[in-house]
Amino acid sequence: MAIVSIRKLSKSYWRDSLEIPVLRDISFEIAEGDFLGLMGPSGSGKTTLLNLIAGIDKPTAGTIDVAGTEITTMGESPLAAWRARHIGFVFQFYNLLPVLTARENVELPLLLSKLPKKERKEHVEFALKVVGLADRMHHYPKQLSGGQEQRVAIARAIVTDPTLLVADEPTGDLDKSSAEEILKLLERLNSEFKKTIVMVTHDPRAAERAHSVRHLDKGELS
Amino acid sequence: MYILKLILRNAFRHKLRTLLTILGIAIAVLAFGIMRTVVTSWYSGVESSQANRMITVHRVSFIFELPLAYRDRITKIPGVKKVSFANWFQGIYIDKNQFFARLAVDPETIWDVSPEFVVTDSVKEALKKQRNACVIGAKLVRDYNLHVGDLMSIEGDIYPGKWQMQIVGVYQGKDQTVDETQMLFNWHYLDEELKQNEPGRDGHVGWYVLQIDNPNDRARVSAAVDDLFANSSAETKTQTEKEFQQSFVSMSGAILTAINAVAFVIIGIILLVLSNTMAMTARERIGEYAVMRTLGFSAKNISQLVAGESLLISLVGGLIGLGVTYPLCAAIQKIVPTGWFPVFNVETVTVVLAFGSAIAAGVVAAAFPISRAVRTKIVDGLRHIA
Numbered sequence: 001m002a003i004v005s006i007r008k009l010s011k012s013y014w015r016d017s018l019e020i021p022v023l024r025d026i027s028f029e030i031a032e033g034d035f036l037g038l039m040g041p042s043g044s045g046k047t048t049l050l051n052l053i054a055g056i057d058k059p060t061a062g063t064i065d066v067a068g069t070e071i072t073t074m075g076e077s078p079l080a081a082w083r084a085r086h087i088g089f090v091f092q093f094y095n096l097l098p099v100l101t102a103r104e105n106v107e108l109p110l111l112l113s114k115l116p117k118k119e120r121k122e123h124v125e126f127a128l129k130v131v132g133l134a135d136r137m138h139h140y141p142k143q144l145s146g147g148q149e150q151r152v153a154i155a156r157a158i159v160t161d162p163t164l165l166v167a168d169e170p171t172g173d174l175d176k177s178s179a180e181e182i183l184k185l186l187e188r189l190n191s192e193f194k195k196t197i198v199m200v201t202h203d204p205r206a207a208e209r210a211h212s213v214r215h216l217d218k219g220e221l222s
Numbered sequence: 223m224y225i226l227k228l229i230l231r232n233a234f235r236h237k238l239r240t241l242l243t244i245l246g247i248a249i250a251v252l253a254f255g256i257m258r259t260v261v262t263s264w265y266s267g268v269e270s271s272q273a274n275r276m277i278t279v280h281r282v283s284f285i286f287e288l289p290l291a292y293r294d295r296i297t298k299i300p301g302v303k304k305v306s307f308a309n310w311f312q313g314i315y316i317d318k319n320q321f322f323a324r325l326a327v328d329p330e331t332i333w334d335v336s337p338e339f340v341v342t343d344s345v346k347e348a349l350k351k352q353r354n355a356c357v358i359g360a361k362l363v364r365d366y367n368l369h370v371g372d373l374m375s376i377e378g379d380i381y382p383g384k385w386q387m388q389i390v391g392v393y394q395g396k397d398q399t400v401d402e403t404q405m406l407f408n409w410h411y412l413d414e415e416l417k418q419n420e421p422g423r424d425g426h427v428g429w430y431v432l433q434i435d436n437p438n439d440r441a442r443v444s445a446a447v448d449d450l451f452a453n454s455s456a457e458t459k460t461q462t463e464k465e466f467q468q469s470f471v472s473m474s475g476a477i478l479t480a481i482n483a484v485a486f487v488i489i490g491i492i493l494l495v496l497s498n499t500m501a502m503t504a505r506e507r508i509g510e511y512a513v514m515r516t517l518g519f520s521a522k523n524i525s526q527l528v529a530g531e532s533l534l535i536s537l538v539g540g541l542i543g544l545g546v547t548y549p550l551c552a553a554i555q556k557i558v559p560t561g562w563f564p565v566f567n568v569e570t571v572t573v574v575l576a577f578g579s580a581i582a583a584g585v586v587a588a589a590f591p592i593s594r595a596v597r598t599k600i601v602d603g604l605r606h607i608a
């Protein structure tokens with residue numbers, strides 16, 4: 001069963017009156033429980049496609065259905081609420097808030113839920129345990145290594161138990177062994193916790209870990 | 223709670239910058255508070271003047287005196303309830319830098335026309351009975367360490383000679399706006415000394431104080447008094463106490479207007495200082511706010527975060543500024559000679575204006591960063607980080 005259905009998706013940017021097409025008429029589906037690798041050279045539109053699926057950008061044409069919801073026509077604030085509920089986002093540069101501890105960073109998305117404090121705490125501690133950083137929860141991001149920061153970011157992405165986990169070059173800024181740990185963690189989230197994952201990467205080694213791989217080149221999918 | 227914690231930590235992310243901003247706001251609020259207090263204190267005589275009190279002075283200038291004989295004729299005018307009189311005595315007490323008012327007053331009527339001075343009946347009696355008696359304001363007691371029974375030696379200037387008054391009592395102001403720095407002594411002492419030493423100068427008063435039945439009657443009473451003495455050798459000018467006070471204050475009006483204007487320029491400075499800090503913050507946090515919005519935080523949530531930070535800084539700055547304003551105003555009153563500012567209180571209006579301005583600056587300074595954080599597209603904000 002497809003959890004994401006993309007139909008005739010196009011995206012262009014405009015520089016002055018010049019149209020720069022980035023994605024051209026893309027249609028594909030992502031099966032529930034899949035671990036999809038999105039590959040392609042730099043500038044091919046991987047991030048753009050991922051952002052559209054995650055509902056933080058709007059296409060020029062086409063539709064995106066995620067778990068039965070057509071997200072391209074949603075207004076800004078319902079879309080924000082939808083993201084909080086359904087999307088876990090992992091960035092290349094971790095993007096933790098520097099003023100918050102690991103624990104507080106992971107708790108951040110839960111503030112948008114109506115969970116009482118005690119349950120929030122349980123969820124946060126569970127997520128940190130999953131990524132193996134329960135002992136670092138009072139550390140600030142700058143007291144953590146890159147790999148640890150990214151694991152905290154993954155804990156933040158999964159703490160709300162989202163429908164879809166999207167990751168944009170999650171190992172792009174890491175050394176080989178840290179990258180390996182992150183990829184193992186994502187695999188585990190997919191196999192053990194049945195998370196559907198879309199991972200953008202241009203690293204073939206990372207793509208190997210995915211169950212299916214799609215290639216993006218000059219705005220077209222193959 | 224969590225959001226407050228985030229606001230607090232965001233605000234103090236750049237400690238030095240935030241502390242300097244807070245300091246800037248605090249100094250501006252303080253300067254505003256003191257300048258406004260100087261202005262309001264200057265006008266306090268006007269503000270505390272009584273609506274049912276009128277002053278009759280010589281038409282040419284209040285430095286010329288009027289015959290005492292006018293008293294009974296003024297008293298007969300319908301609508302006039304009580305007539306009192308006084309002379310500006312001045313003189314030098316200790317040295318030329320002691321400025322408080324020294325007045326010869328009519329012991330029979332002074333307390334009737336000045337209900338804002340609170341004294342006991344025995345003090346009123348003492349002033350009437352003892353020829354060289356004087357009553358002083360409570361602030362003089364504090365500033366000069368004077369006591370009932372003490373003698374005050376004054377070197378006369380307008381009324382030459384060596385004068386000695388004995389303190390028979392102390393008056394308190396009915397409230398904070400009342401001048402407690404006056405020295406009031408028995409007019410008859412002055413008059414009798416003049417009769418002996420400078421015959422011809424006796425039997426004169428500096429001004430009359432009229433208490434009228436109905437403040438709305440003031441125009442009629444004024445005309446009636448002044449008509450009575452028209453074409454005499456000492457024509458009169460009768461005004462409400464407020465008009466009389468204003469005629470003094472207006473001499474320094476231009477300076478006060480300038481001080482007032484500067485006080486309001488300071489509010490603009492508060493705004494600039496805070497706006498600058500918040501604009502820097504907005505630029506630095508574009509990426510972070512985009513991340514938060516990716517996580518599902520709404521534009522409204524982000525606005526609250528930014529506004530909260532701006533308000534926190536302005537609030538702390540404002541509170542520190544006000545916290546210092548009170549003791550500093552008290553210190554100023556101690557330092558400047560008694561009588562310069564008979565009343566030097568930080569008015570509630572000043573506090574409200576100073577604090578209100580700081581808070582308003584907090585709101586306004588947040589407007590630009592909020593619009594920037596909210597209008598930036600999430601994807602553009604995220605690209606800002608990479």
Ligand SMILES: Nc1ncnc2c1ncn2[C@@H]1O[C@H](COP(=O)(O)OP(=O)(O)O)[C@@H](O)[C@H]1O
Nearest residue numbers: 013022040041042043044045046047048049602
């Ligand atoms: N906000 C934007 N404005 C203009 N051009 C953009 C914007 N975002 C991306 N692009 C352009 O779209 C193309 C694809 O970008 P992106 O999706 O980031 O590629 P990838 O992630 O595959 O490296 C690039 O040529 C990039 O310059």
Ligand SMILES: [Mg+2]
Nearest residue numbers: 046047048168
């Ligand atoms: Mg990219």
